[in-house]
Amino acid sequence: MSNPPQTPVVGMAGGGQLARMTQQAAIALGVPLRVLAGSADDSAAKVVADVQVGDDRALDDLMAFAKGCDVVTFDHEHVPDLHIREVEISGVPCRPGSAALAHAQDKLVMRDRLSAFGAPCPAYAPLPSADPVPALEAFGREHGWPVVLKATRGGYDGKGVWIADEPGVETAELVERLIGEGVDLMVEQHVQFRRELAALVARSPYGQGAAYPIVETVQNDGICVEVISPAPGLSGELAAEAQSLALRIADELGVAGLLAVELFETGAPEGGQGGGSGLVVNELAMRPHNSGHWTIEGARTSQFEQHLRAVLDLPLGSTEPTAPYTVMANVLGGDDPDVYSRYVHVMAHDPGVKVHMYGKESRPGRKIGHVTVLGDDLPDLRERARHAADYLRWGTAMKEHA
């Protein structure tokens, strides 16, 4: 295929929904997107002309893929960092680069680096693979129970995270089993939080930064089910602090592309007594993020376009919101995989709801799409988003499934 002169080809390793939605932005920018997908049935492979089917964790496949690209970026964190380094050595820039991405790939590396420049983190410690239980129990004695066990690498959507309520046989067995399976573990203080927030920023190689409004994320069983932008009732001071923190992290880590910082807002739960608010960093992601899907309609520049601009070292786009509030709800798979037949109700019921489906086979609990609504009446928006997401899942309102 011939492309207009000088237009760079962006390669994205991974064929999931993030690559799929990046394609929508690439189409507008006239930038050819190549995708390295595990199969021609992957979410993004179904909607991109230039697909290489291969294993993005295999060096040969990655190197062959990178050869046709002017810049390589990622749909997920699971491409081995040494392979990314090989691509960089071959002369194709990776954005984010291997040095930055290490902090999104390894939670212990991230904690060490963030703590070093004073970003707020919970207390944490690595667990030695030899004799881990005494170290864990010592951590619990110092910081209190429960504690959070995390696989340092490879987790997502609540996978790779375990809560240990108290010391004892059960906890010891869990730790021994995981270490026996070859999982590298760390332990973190269990943070008391009021709610979860996310800060989304972009940083270009040139050094330009741009911050989106801070959002509230609502999780269910470790899976994000709803995002509200901006986070309702968040003080301007704390919002600015969260944006500055995310921009600082992007800068310190030398991120090129998007950076999503998942945050805990500490303090007593809403309506409860006690202490002021504060922020603690939970996780990092260096790519378009579920907490930023609302930007497709809710911000002047979608996170997908912003990521492309950043990895291409183009000037970043406006992050201005397009409505007072935007609510995004994830669509999870239900029992009946025929989601399309449920469009009629959802669209007739609410002509303003924006439906985004990922072309993925529906399996119970799997993220297969999301819906977005915009406006100024937040309770109404939340109800509309929830109704649409529930109906696409169940074919009826969620309450009838309670």
Place this chain on the structure above:
Amino acid sequence: MSNPPQTPVVGMAGGGQLARMTQQAAIALGVPLRVLAGSADDSAAKVVADVQVGDDRALDDLMAFAKGCDVVTFDHEHVPDLHIREVEISGVPCRPGSAALAHAQDKLVMRDRLSAFGAPCPAYAPLPSADPVPALEAFGREHGWPVVLKATRGGYDGKGVWIADEPGVETAELVERLIGEGVDLMVEQHVQFRRELAALVARSPYGQGAAYPIVETVQNDGICVEVISPAPGLSGELAAEAQSLALRIADELGVAGLLAVELFETGAPEGGQGGGSGLVVNELAMRPHNSGHWTIEGARTSQFEQHLRAVLDLPLGSTEPTAPYTVMANVLGGDDPDVYSRYVHVMAHDPGVKVHMYGKESRPGRKIGHVTVLGDDLPDLRERARHAADYLRWGTAMKEHA
């Protein structure tokens, strides 16, 4: 490729920018889009996974293409109506269908049908291929000179339209030459208009209709260069009349999909003296239309999503505007085809401008993209859109090329 159960495949004949932008909407809806493109280098072929390369005016290619589709629609008007009829007979619905589409393919058929139910049209007459000049001169005597000569079929962007200022040798030679080339001609009264408007509506097979705000279109040498939504200063009465007229035409003609009605607002030019305003139908298109590109960001439902919903017989989406004003400017090719290198200035200058490029080779005067800006300060928006479009064309502001 396997798709989720029951999800219909939409086929679009033609691989231009309308199919390209339809792909962005198809991705969101999770609806697989198949494109019949003249070459793998076509605008849409570069961004769609499921492309058949073939000639959409050749019956065999069209029939083979349609076989894999649940519904077939069109990126342009140039697929022969008898071929569309064959597809319909084979059991694959075409939307719009051949009966409706005839009115967008043949200007004389359109005028006859519209006049029959009282839609406002200029005076018109067919020109006989034998001895056309006396008929033309009689028409000019009755309705005044100049008159407008039109090829009944195949025109676009000002092609297929000629102004004849007066009777005489020059006009006679033009008519004889065209008829000699096999062009079917008609003549129309030259309408005195204040400005050009466009009404965009959708109609589903179920019969649901939805109307977008009426826009003003600004033409230059027969090519639309700018669209302003809503048309500034248009009375609510005339706007409602234009919407009703377009919905009525969609209904009378049995359109399934989008219908764009290009209109003249009659009366003295702005600032001039004389008569009240009125509407006259200029042209029809039954597909996403250049006058509706503003809807991608400027309306809750883009025209591309709306077209897909309509051809799939899904409930139509909200046409509510997302900002007080939206301005779209077409990007035409300039002397230097390296448009990408000019992104840096355009994006740094104006982080809020939305750039849409079509992946087409730049040639002087060719439509290769468009830009959109939204807000409430119309003069500022027009200036911003013009600056971005001019800069992408010339690498400098237009005024320096004047």
